[in-house]
Every structure is written in structure tokens, then in C-alpha cells.
Amino acid sequence: GYTNGVLSVVADGFHSLLDGSSNIIALIGIRMASQPPDEDHPYGHQKFEILSAMAISLLLFLAAWHIVSDSLVRWSESGNLDPHPIGYVILLATIMVNAVVYRWQRYQGHQLKSPLLLADSDHTLSDMVGTMGALVALFAIRNGWPIVDLIVALVIGLFIARVGYKIALQSAGVLADRAPIAPARIVEIARLFEGVRDVHDVRSRGFGSGVFVDMNLHVDPSMTVDEAHRIAHEVEEKIREELPEIHDMVIHVEPEGTH
Incomplete structure (x- = not known):
């Protein structure tokens, strides 16, 4: 993305980097949450899972801010964009991998009733949608519509922010002891x-x-x-x-x- 100046691909790559970081956070959170109750934590350690989900939402907000701010800065700039064909291959491969990861995370999240895995699956879904948008932007640039790149980057940024807000809202409810059963x-x-x-x-x-x-x-x-x-x-x-x-x-x- 940086090599070719394609902002939507930069946005998607930045999002993918954060997706990997969120997976690491999720693994750490699940490991800490799975510890049995002890004298200091008689109700267990499950809320570490929620704290990890909040950390993921923070990463998403940071990614959204970075992408949207870059898009606004680039809005008035112009230049000739010539995306390399390898970009199409990389984006298609990323979509397929994320589709498999998303389905696994969603299934395990429902099976284990884990809000952290479900939050991470939402993150993976947003990554997949962003990659699809970047692919559309590449085709548009090749056909003489560079403005689509900026529009797609903005949409990706706003979509990521929406996912982050959803995760933060759900996590805040658990931390505030919202009643899960009527x-x-x-x-x-x-x-x-x-x-x-x-x-x-x-x-x-x-x-x-x-x-x-x-x-x-x-x-x-x-x-x-x-x-x-x-x-x-x-x-x-x-x-x-x-x-x-x-x-x-x-x-x-x-x-x-x-x-």
C-alpha cells in the first residue's frame, strides 16, 4: 500500500496488523480468565476476558483514527496511482484466510459463550470487509477512479470504529454488572x-x-x-x-x- 500510494490498502494492512495484535491479546486474556478461583478472587478471573475485549476495542479505535485522519489529509492531494498486480493476489488470499478464521472464532465463541472470542471474530470480520473494500479500490484505480481509494479508506475506518464501539459497549455492560438474566x-x-x-x-x-x-x-x-x-x-x-x-x-x- 505504501509502495503504490494506495491508501485503502494501507488502511487494510494497518487493520490486519492490529488483527494479529488482538489475537495475541485474546490468547492472553483467555489464559488469565481460565485460572481457577482463589482466596483473592473467589468469583474467578473471568473479567480478564472482558478487559482483553476492551483492549481490542481500544486498538480498533486507534486504527480507525489513524485511517480516517490519513484519508482526510490525503483528500486534497493528487497523484498517479499504479497498483502492482501482486496486490490483488495478496488481498484475495487475505480474504480467504480471514473467512476461515472468522468462522472458527464465531463457532468457538458461541460454543464457549466467550465474549472475547466473539469480539475477536467481529474484529476479523471487519478486517475481511476492509480487505474487500481495498480490492474494490484497486480495481477502481486501475479503471481511472482514484477517488474511490479515499472513499473506501474512509468507509473502512468508520466501519472499524463501529466494531470497536460495539465491543466496548458490550464489555462495559459486563464490567458494570449488567444483569445477564431477566x-x-x-x-x-x-x-x-x-x-x-x-x-x-x-x-x-x-x-x-x-x-x-x-x-x-x-x-x-x-x-x-x-x-x-x-x-x-x-x-x-x-x-x-x-x-x-x-x-x-x-x-x-x-x-x-x-x-
């Missing part, structure tokens, strides 16, 4: 059991397969401790059966009429 769904399941008089203060946090839930369960005041414990255990089993993403639950049992 309380009404848990209340609905708990109320199926005879003896459950009320359910309140249902809270959930976490993501993927590491969701933590706590709730208050009101039962008949005349129940024995054993009976109340049995109902709470049955409620927990049913909720975890219906919502397998729950990693741990805490149910506080109270007699009806108390808070």
Missing part, C-alpha cells in the same frame, strides 16, 4: 413449586457460562428447616436446569411476611 424468568421458574409464597431481590451478574445468581425465597412459616431447605434445593436444581449458564446460586430462605 429476574422475571427466575421468578417464573421458582413460582412453579408448591410452598413457594414469594420471590424477591433476584440478582444476577457475570457472562457466558459464568453467571452468578442470588435471590430471596419466601416459604410457609410453619415449614421446618428441613422442608424449607428441600424446597430451596429443588428450586435451585430446576433453575439451573432451565438456565445452564448459571455457575453458582445463593438462595436465602425466609418465612413469608418477612423481608
Whole structure:
């Protein structure tokens, strides 16, 4: 891209470089997040995965800023562009490789319920779309439309920024402990059991397969401790059966009429 002065190819190459960096960040994040809970981190280390996703979004914003600013600087410049034929081959090969990587990341992300892998797959998709745009720009330049190069570079930059914003928004929600499960769904399941008089203060946090839930369960005041414990255990089993993403639950049992 720099050799031929084709800005869209420079933008795509810069994006590909960041794509490799994000893959390294993702691997480090997954490794740190997979560590078991310890005394200092009783809820585990999963949020390292989210911090890694935030780092990826930052890289995307930096790439977008670099590409868009370069495009605006070059907007008033002119010159004869003559892209080398090898550029077409490289871009086509890049598209095919990214397509395979994207499908694998997307599949594994859904299988493992990993927001980091899904974020990285979005990054790979944006890279693939950017490469397609760069390929279109090369054809346009060869046919006497150099302005298309600048337009494509701008579009690539804005598309990358959009992906970065999406990843940052999703990651911020997890870091802020946005509820991953609607309380009404848990209340609905708990109320199926005879003896459950009320359910309140249902809270959930976490993501993927590491969701933590706590709730208050009101039962008949005349129940024995054993009976109340049995109902709470049955409620927990049913909720975890219906919502397998729950990693741990805490149910506080109270007699009806108390808070």
C-alpha cells in the first residue's frame, strides 16, 4: 500500500496488523480468565476476558483514527496511482484466510459463550470487509477512479470504529454488572413449586457460562428447616436446569411476611 500510494490498502494492512495484535491479546486474556478461583478472587478471573475485549476495542479505535485522519489529509492531494498486480493476489488470499478464521472464532465463541472470542471474530470480520473494500479500490484505480481509494479508506475506518464501539459497549455492560438474566424468568421458574409464597431481590451478574445468581425465597412459616431447605434445593436444581449458564446460586430462605 505504501509502495503504490494506495491508501485503502494501507488502511487494510494497518487493520490486519492490529488483527494479529488482538489475537495475541485474546490468547492472553483467555489464559488469565481460565485460572481457577482463589482466596483473592473467589468469583474467578473471568473479567480478564472482558478487559482483553476492551483492549481490542481500544486498538480498533486507534486504527480507525489513524485511517480516517490519513484519508482526510490525503483528500486534497493528487497523484498517479499504479497498483502492482501482486496486490490483488495478496488481498484475495487475505480474504480467504480471514473467512476461515472468522468462522472458527464465531463457532468457538458461541460454543464457549466467550465474549472475547466473539469480539475477536467481529474484529476479523471487519478486517475481511476492509480487505474487500481495498480490492474494490484497486480495481477502481486501475479503471481511472482514484477517488474511490479515499472513499473506501474512509468507509473502512468508520466501519472499524463501529466494531470497536460495539465491543466496548458490550464489555462495559459486563464490567458494570449488567444483569445477564431477566429476574422475571427466575421468578417464573421458582413460582412453579408448591410452598413457594414469594420471590424477591433476584440478582444476577457475570457472562457466558459464568453467571452468578442470588435471590430471596419466601416459604410457609410453619415449614421446618428441613422442608424449607428441600424446597430451596429443588428450586435451585430446576433453575439451573432451565438456565445452564448459571455457575453458582445463593438462595436465602425466609418465612413469608418477612423481608
